Amino acid sequence: MIMKKKGLLFWAFWTCLLFLYMNCEVPDSQEATSVFNLSDPQRKNDTILEIEDAVFSNSDFEKYIRATLGDDQEALTAVSLSRLFDNFIEEKILLKAARMQNMILTEREKEEYLARLSDELSTEEGQISSGEMDTEILFERLLIEKYTYELVRNIEVNDEEIKAYYDRNRRDFLRPERVKVSQILLETEAKAIEILQRVEAASEEEFRKIAQDESVGLEALKGGEMGVFEMGQLPFEMERVIFSLEEGELSPVVESSYGYHIFRVDERYSPKLISKEEASPAIREQILDIKIKQRISRHIQDLKINMEWTFYPLNLPFPYQRIEI
Secondary structure, eight states: OHHHHHHHHHHHHHHHHHHHHHHOOOOOHHHHTOOOOTTOTTTTTOEEEEETTEEEEHHHHHHHHHHHHTTTTTTOOHHHHHHHHHHHHHHHHHHHHHHHTTOOOOHHHHHHHHHHHHHHTOBTTBOOOGGGSOHHHHHHHHHHHHHHHHHHTTOOOOHHHHHHHHHHTGGGGEEOOEEEEEEEEESSHHHHHHHHHHHTTOOHHHHHHHHHHHOOSGGGGGTTEEEEEETTSSOHHHHHHHTTSOTTOBOOOEEETTEEEEEEEEEEEOOEEOOHHHHHHHHHHHHHHHHHHHHHHHHHHHHHHHSOEEEOGGGSSSOOOOOOO
């Protein structure tokens, strides 16, 4: 449970910080084409934020942007940059709070964190080494994660909360009609027609053997089994045919951009209400995620009230856009 909550905390916290950036809107085409030089050498040392005795400049913000978004910076609008700057402020306030409590990272925590990141960020070209990472910012974020974990480690979700959530959102747990589908995919219409004639009177076992031998689809090794689908999950030209079939029925040859298909509905599942017991794990995780975000958000607001801090928007290399409430 502790490890699960730590994972939820990590994603809840960074989702919370990046939420405004990801959802900001570009007000007009002129702003969409604006380009701001975040690494302007004439402004890199300008102070943009002070928190207690800590001072941050444009170069610190530029480093933060690079660590957050990589090289995807050129298309950032003033609104996007403003929300990222808001996130930068909140991150630095949390970092200051952690340090004021004399919280530190052990060498083992650092090594395990870098190893985990290296595995997650590995590419086809090879492993990303710790030398390629900005470890200063990474360790600052790990310290923030450690600090915020202490804030939320005692959060629990009880059965009454799960029941209340389920009762309030019962419609969300109505599972629509679904079908289990298999297919044989052929490259030409002539071959598809030939195979359709062979499988029309075939048993399910025979269908699967022919699918293994003749289909060019990726699922051929599984006897043509595609999986279970509901409306809206497959291309329209496929699902309008598939959902019209009875259980065990074959479709005529269906042409698509992939080739020529013969579909078989293996099983149909009627709409059903997912029980509270079945839905409970997902509900618990959802409520826990909400509680974590709320507690972190409230704590940040408390820190902003109780800490001495000032920011200087006029020193930024872009026109800072305030959030209008």
